[in-house]
Amino acid sequence: MANSWSGAHNGPPNNNNWDGAPQANPPPPSVSQPAGFARPFTLAEVLPYTPFSAIAPFDSSVLPSPSIGSASPAPPVTDLIPSLDFESLNQEASTNTASRLLQQTVGQVQRLLERGNIPEYKFKTGPRATTSPSPAKHSSLAAGLSPFSKMVHDSTSIPFRYPTPDTPTPAANNHPNVITTPVPTKQKISAKPVIKKEPGQGKKLSSIPANTPGPSASPATSANQQAHAANKARFEIVLPTKKELEQPAGLANIKPHPSSNVTPRAPPAPVAPPTPAYHPQYQPQVQHSPQVQHQPQVHQQHQVPQQHQVQQQQQQQQQRSQQHPPQPALPPLSSVEATAASRTATPPERPGSQSISSSQKPVIAIELPKTKTFDKSEFMVVADEPEEPANLPLKKRKHGDIDGDDIYGESLDLRQRADAALHDLRVFLHNAFQAENAVLARRQGNDMVVLVSENEATLTATAQSKAQALLGKTITLNCFKNSPLEELLHLIRLSEGALKLAETLDIKVDETWVAADVEQWLSQLPWLEIAIRAGRTSLRIMCGGRQEKQLYSQDTIEHCLDLFKRIIDGIVIPIAELRATPGANELFKTLAQNKKKIVALFNDCQKLFSMMATLISSIDTSDAVTNTLEFTASRLIFMETAHAEKDSVIDTQKFDGLRLVAMDMLSQIFLLNPEQRKGIFNEILSSLEKLPLGKRARTFKLVDGTSIQPVSALIMRLVQTSAGKVGDAGRGKGNTMPVEDEAAEGPRRLPQSFSIQDEEHGSSQHRIAIQELDDVSEALIKTATNSASDVVQFIVSRALKSTKSGDTPYRNLLDMFVEDFALCLDNPDWPAAELLLRIFMHLMFQLIENDKQPVTAKNMALELLGSMGAAVSKLRGHVRKGVSSLDTQDSDGLGLLLSDLAAAALELKSRPEQMVAWTGPYRATLEHLESRFSEDPHLASAISFLVSDWASKTCKTYDDYEDDVAERDHELGRLAYRLRQMIHDRQWLSREYSFKDISQSYARLSYSITLLRSPLCEAFNTILNILLNSMASDQPTVRSKSLKSVNQVLETDPSILDGDSVVVQLILRCSNDSSTQVRDSALGLIGKCISMRPALEEQITPTVVERFNDAGHGVRKRAMKLAKDIYLRNSNRTLRSTIANGLLHRIQDPEESVRELAKQVIEEIWFAPFHSGQTSAASKISLADHVSLMVQTVNRGNVVSVLDKVLQALLAPSNKTAQASLEVCTKLVESMFDLVDSSDPEDTTKPSGRDVLQILMIFAKAEASLFTFEQLRLLRPYISSIRSNEDPAVSKAVVVIYRRVLPQLSSAHSQFLTEVRSELMPTMTTVSRPLMNEVMACLWIISGLLDTSEHMARLAASSLRNIQALHAKSKTQPLDTRTMRQFERYSLIVGMAGKHFNLDSHLDFFNKMLKTNGSSVSKLMVDLVVPFAAPSYHMDMRKAALDSVGLVCQAWPRNYVSANVYTTFQHVFDEQVPVLEAMVLRSFKEFLLTEEKRSEEAAEAPTGMNGGAKQEKKRELTVIGGTNYDDVASATTHRFLKEIIRIATATQDNHAFLAVEVLASINRQGLVHPKETGVTFITLETSSNPRISELAFLEHKALHAKHETVVEREYVKAVQSAFAYQRDIVKDSRGAIATGNGVFTPKLHLLMEVLKISKSKNRQKFLEKLCGQLDFDVGKLDMGERVPSHVVYVRFVTECLAYFEYLTVGEVGCVVGALERLVTGTGAGVAQAIEMEVLGFRVDVLEEEQQQQQVLGENGQAAGAAAGSLSSLSVNQLQEAPRVELEKLRRLTAGAVVLLGVWEARTYLRRLYGLGIGGRRENKVKMLGKDLSKAPVKAQGVTGEKLWEEMGVLGERLGSREGMMGVCRGFVELMNVDKEFLVGDEDEEGLMEEGGASPMSGGEDDELVGERKRGRKRKSDAGSQGTPGKKKRGRSGSMGGQPRKRGRPKKVAREEEEGEGEEGDWF
Secondary structure: OOOOOOOOOOOOOHHHOOOOOOOOOOOOHHHHOOOOOOOOOOHHHHHHHOHHHHOOOOOHHHOOOOOOOOOOOOOOOOOOOOHHHHHHHHHHHHOOOOOHHHHHHHHHHHHHOOHHHOOOOOOOOOOOOOOOOOOOOOOOOOOOOOHHHHHHHHOOOOOOOOOEOOEOOOHHHOOOOOOOOOOOOOOOOOOOOEEEOOOOOOOOEEOOOOOOOOOOOOHHHHHHHHHHHHOOOEEEOOOOOHHHHHOOOOOOOOOOOOOOOOOOOOOOOOOOOOOOOOOOOOOOOOEOOOOOOOOOOOEEEOOOOOOOOOHHHHHHHHHHHHHOOOOOOOOEOOHHHHHHHHHHOOOOOOOOOOOOOOOOOOOOEEOOOOOOOOOHHHEEEOOOOOOOOOOOOEEOOOOOOOOOHHHHOOHHHHHHHHHHHHHHHHHHHHHHHHHHHHHHHHOOOOOOEEEEEOOEEEEOHHHHHHHHHHHHHHHHOOOHHHOOHHHHHHHHHHHHHHHHHHHOOOOOOOOOOOHHHHHHHHHOHHHHHHHHHHHHHHHHHHOOOOOOHHHOOHHHHHHHHHHHHHHHHHHHHHHHHOOOOOOOHHHHHHHHHOHHHHHHHHHHHHHHHHHHHHHHHHOOOOHHHHHHHHHHHHHHHOOOOOOOHHHOOOOHHHHHHHHHHHHHHHHHHHHHOHHHHHHHHHHHHHOHHHOOOOHHHOOEEOOOOOEEOHHHHHHHHHHHHHOOOHHHHOOOOOOOOOOOOHHHHOOOOOOOOOOOOOHHHHHHOHHHHHHHHHHHHHHHHHHHHHHHHHHHHHHHHHHHOOOOOOOOOHHHHHHHHHHHHHHOOOOOOOOHHHHHHHHHHHHHHHHHHOOOOOHHHHHHHHHHHHHHHHHHHHHHHHHHHHHHOOOOOOOOOHHHHHHHHHHHHHOOOOOHHHHOOOOOHHHHHHHHHHHHOOOOOOHHHHHHHHHHHHHHHHHHHHHHOOOOOHHHHHHHHHHHHHHHHHHHOOOHHHHHEEOOOOOHHHHHHHHHHHHHOOHHHHOHHHHHHHHHHHOOOOOHHHHHHHHHHHHHHHHHOHHHHOOOOHHHHHHHHHOOOOOHHHHHHHHHHHHHHHHHOHHHHHHHHHHHHHHHHOOOHHHHHHHHHHHHHHHHHOOOHHHHHHHHHHHHHHHHOOOHHHHHHHHHHHHHHHOHHHOOOOOOHHHHHHHHHHHHHHHHHHHHOOOHHHHHHHHHHHOOOOOOOHHHHHHHHHHHHHHHHHHHHHOOOOOOOOOOHHHHHHHHHHHHHHOHHHOOHHHHHHOHHHHHOOOOOOOHHHHHHHHHHHHHHHHHOOHHHHHHHHHHHHHHHHHHHOOOHHHHHHHHHHHHHHHHHHOOOHHHHHHHHHHHHHHHHHHHHHHHOOOOHHHHHHHHHHHHHHHHHHHHOOOHHHHHHHHHHHOOOOOOHHHHHHHHHHHHHOOOOOHHHHHHHHHHHHHHHHHOHHHHHOHHHHHHHHHHHHHOOHHHHHHHHHHHHHHHHHHHHHHHHHHHOOOOOOHHHHHHHHHHHOOOOOOOOHHHHHHHHHHHHHHHHHHHOOOOOHHHHHHHHHHHHHHHHOOOOHHHHHHHHHHHHOOOOHHHHHHHHHHHHHHHHHOHHHHHHHHHHHHHHHHHHHHHHHOOOOOEEEEEOOEEEEOOHHHHHHHOOOOHHHHHHHHHHHHHOOOOOHHHOOOOOOOOHHHHHHHHHHHHHHHOOOOOHHHHHHHHHHHHHHHHHHHHHHHHHHHHHHOOOOHHHHHHHHHHHHHHHHHOOOHHHHHHHHHHHHHHHHHOOOOOOHHHHHHHHHHHHHHHHHHHHHHHHHHHOOOOOOOOOHHHOOOOHHHHOOOOOOOOOOOOHHHHHHHHOOHHHHOOHHHHHHHHHHHHHHHHOOHHHOOOOHHHHOOOOOOOOOOOOOHHHHOOOOOOOOOOOOOOOOOOOOOOOOOOOOOOOOOOOOOOOOOOOOOOHHHHHHHOOOOOOOO
């Protein structure tokens, strides 16, 4: 049964004036009831006769609900609230001064009277009274009420109607929750509202029926009218102000106007929009009333009587109705007024008529007064107020106010449960104590108590669990304080026995245990379980909040702590670390078998640990306890567990539970002990390297189901806790121990140090309020920021020193932390994530902006910025989605507010005061967290952090505004007071205000809106700009990493690509980058961009297709895969044609994998879509479109031969899809034949018949079976047009088709074949050479099908006879032009006939006709034609003769070895006439290619019945000498190989390419030794003709793969040949090609590409040999040229070495070391010669100088003075140098130039790869093997432009004597002085050039790099200018005349002593 709360729901009170207070002498119910009374008395009627009358106001919930068999009666309520409280309220109300306590009490009573809180009782209807009661005098409802009750009556409106038999109840009309008090809603109107300046009187409304009865009404009608008049509605129209709307309902005590019959009241709080309480039977009709005054809002107030009332009450109602007769009707209102009234007024019941029927429906009439004039001066214009959510919180009553919610809301049920819980606990304790006595008496345990010693007992495990449950229940119900102290102490003593017993148990797990030891250990677990639960019982009592000190035994706490520590150290950690190792395998298996028992123990241990966490938050503990718990918690958090479940004794999730409790413990200690926070952070950070990596590391579950690392959650929680006030961390705040509320006796007061004590004060003194808030919040935010900064800096500093694959995990941990924080960014439970990410972001900015940071650091920064940018972008996307899914029409308006704020925040246009407003997103977020706090107490830290952040933003908002806006400043001041209260008391908001529940989506959106204006999210554009700018970095790795980071951002926010996006342009620019890695990354990003924005395909596709020709095969393959996806998605024919054309060209790619991929892609895009085999009309249209596409593709470029190969591979039997592809190709051919004749020349959308025939020709070459005889007949007309030669392309296509397809025909088509032959024969005299080749082939095929060749024999014989005649004629007279043309035609016919016809069967015919005696027709042809190749004939005739002979020899190779043939060929090569050589080479090429093809076909031929014979044939065809003509090929190749190589390397034109093709075929067949062609191919790799270089590269690569050991011996010779080729043929002797942007490609890069196949050791060997090529003897230099050839050669090799892309660090070190050895070795002799012969150093001066240095050194004079004297002496010597001979000077200068160039290359390599620039001796170069095998990393900002310029001017220095002298001086200085260690004048320091350490420097000198800010001169060595203080050795020929050996001179003894034991390296 529902609570029976309401004063009048079960009938009206006596005299209608009951207010819950006792009445003076109320009549007994029996006196006032009529005889026929048939219903029970109401509560109001019987209440005055009960003791409850002393309770004011009375709450019906104190009465227990009727329940049969109730266990106990309701507790007495007389002691809860005395009647004095009610009397005090009456006294305050009578003084007309509304105190705060009075206003709050009225508001609380009003909330209790709301319709939704009042139950309704339905009783059976009793019989109606038959007699009319005598009219009674009407009295006002408020008459006789006490002042407080009258105040409640005047300010409260409760709509209710009593259900009658004729009208249903409101619930029956689907109005169960009618709003009690209508609330005004803002209506959008065009005109601004007006408010009257002075309040007017209330308005009167009357309810008038549609048909008003006349004066003579029946008694029944009169009674109804009287009843209705007594209960008629009263209306009041009031326009509330904004301030009134913000105030809670009932706080304003408005007194009634003396002239008004209605009681005005303050408007209630706008809880929800008004809903009129209409009933279906009422149709209001609003009418005017003269008494209504101008107030725009209506409030309803009425008291509704019950239908069945006593006779006396009916009489009183009739009397009252007579005193207030209904008002006459007035004209109706206007439509607007009527609508407004209908929306705001709740229609009351109308007076009844004689009979109430459905047709007579009452209406509502609003009586408005008639006004004569409208005085505008009485009104004022008010501006529109911004929309605010209607769910503004209402002020709560304090605990000290009367009738608190905790007392009357749920007090009855709570008290009953509390009493029951306390009763159960006491019963349990009573039974336990009795059981203890029985056990001690009998010395035998029972179910509740067991003996632990002779005189000591303890509870069993089950009893302990029950005790804990009962204790927890009493603590929760707040009745634990009523439990007797003696019983609790007894219970603690009863638990101590088990704790003491546990101390005697040996529980530590040992790895050496066997099965018996484990069994013994398991037998102790029950006692250990009892001890753990006993400890939990004792701790549970201590956490109950009792004040008695006896309960808090330090010994008990220490016993519990010691037990827990022993379990952790002895059981938990050993088992967690136990693995199935050989030594502990038996123990592992035994424990695993008892997993359940161990898991139960772990659970008990976890609960004990959790109880300890609660304990330290409830009471003060000693430092020893706190420190022990902190240490143990840290150990558990970073405890190492197994990587897999199978490697652990129990599931790793059990350990995760302990970790979570340990986190809680550490958080509590951190919260309660601010002085230990620094140490806790240090302990956590120092233990990070123990954390696991990978998926198993993320075991902490978030609310949304995602997981992060537990340490990440711990760090965020600790940072959030740092933002809370330390005083807020005291015991009893937000934990299980309740404390006495300080505000129990009155309102909370802040410390007196604050001047602002309430909201109004803060509003008026806003500046002071803001300052006080800033003083509090700034320190908290600073503390949290410092804590977060310490964490971030520690992690970043460690990550900078480690790698992802290194020994330390910090680099990987950094990524995981950033990912975790990014995952929590939009989660309001973890607001510290934004702060941590913000600090990470600033550190990454610093790393990128610092040019001194290494590339790895910048890459790390870019990667993290990409992750953070993606997180911010994802947040923005979620906000957009959240706003779009919001219900902006919700009742409270919060959705609309958030929608507006989000839209402004996304554009960074939201006003700060909106973001920090009291009704803004911060409030919604905090309310959501507060509502969940009871479920998750850890949210306290999040709440504290958010409040502090809110406060900080509020202060900043106030300070940022310079103007003074009163309303804004007042509101911020009021907000500042509230926030300061919330900082000091975390529960202030929930205690002071009540609010609606905020949904998870609204809370998340609100928090996300606050994040959008955070520094992290506002820096999104900065992050994006950094990533985009890094795409143009100098470092390829940085550019590549930036592309990947941009990819992360784009995945979360593709809108960045919209419009004229700079991002797209930058990505496209990176696709042309010089770095392969960058281009590859750019293509990957392009693919992502297209998938997110398909509209970009047309813009990006050309770039993708361009990458088909990329230098990196990986880039080419990625581009092709990307293009395939674009092709399949796009229907644009032009775009598809572009992609297909590019793919077809890749069929000839040098890389086999690229070729295979190109074939696969072509199949997938051109043929696979038609494999379904559909024959519908749509399919035919699709095929026609595809044919058009193929035609368009072929027309774009030279892909005819390529497409042929693709189709052959596609239709090859080895292809799995050959059959399906064959069907597709057949359909395509059919579709093409449809287009051949139907094509319209004017229709540009369809391909022309000419183009279609070209495609048909390609298909015919690939597979002849695609064509049918009928299709050939369709092409017959084109045969007839061949002779006219209208379109050679069409003629050739048709003839080629016939040539390929005719062999399929049978002799049954002889007529057709004869006709075709008759049409082809006459064309011999006119067709071109290519077409004749096809015609001849067709004629021979037809002859074979018709089995007759006489026509062919006559054709060939007649031509030969004519040639024979011309030869005879040429001996007698010169041939004219016409005759020569005839010979060209005859020779061509003979050559073609010899190539295609086999006429040996007609040999006799030929001999007879030509009068010869030849052995074969082919020999006869060659002998008759070859004489015309003699030099005596015209060039055209020689060309024709050689062509004809070559054609015959291709088919009959034996003729190549005929003497007259090869001598003629040799004579042609000797003449070196390219045109004639081309004829011979073309013949060789066709012959060799035919042999290749024959060998391949034989190798692929399947084995038949005669398998043995075919296998033998296959063997013969696949080895040298295995084919019939291998001897001919070998002999011909060896005979002319030198000539072919000469032609290939003589030029770079097509003639040379033809020779290269011949060489390639020779190489593929293995006709010559590899070394004979290897050098040529390496040379040709450097050609600037891409066709030549690609073909040479392919052959070189194949040769190297097969014969590496043979070919690599020729590499040095090949380099020399390549240099000569570049110098003489290419006319460019530089070693590299400048491609722009500081990128240089070495000309030998393809050689290095081939060497990548070899081992690194072989590459280093080659590089050492190549460096050795630079060495020279200065006396043997060839000085015949202006620039010596060796100088140019050294520059060529040096530039190649400098610009090579090395694979390993070892290769770089090898080159650098070799170059340094060359300079220090050869350079020493050259420098000595220059000093003696060019600079003219005298020996006597040198000896004096050395003696002076020695003296100065002994006397300790400054080295600087000695250096100065030496400098001046050297200058004098140079001035006195003799004039050397020019030839000798040029020779020495040439040597110096070579060595200077080598040193420049060495220095460049050291800088480029970060090896340092100090000199090193080779014997000190020592590195680890793993370092040598690593890939070298290029330094940022180092380009090869400077080296390129230096190397370019080396040769120019030999042009003048002054230039040569300068080179000599510079070289001597380089050899003698290390500029980096030179001690010079201060003015000279800035002029020192970068880098060039002296080649003569010692090992220990280089150790000084970085140790001295200023250098010194090198220690002297032979040949140098010397250093004071050191004795200088004589040069060659001096000091005894002993010649000096070449190489580096030895150091003095002191240097050797200093250098002993030092091992430097060149790193």
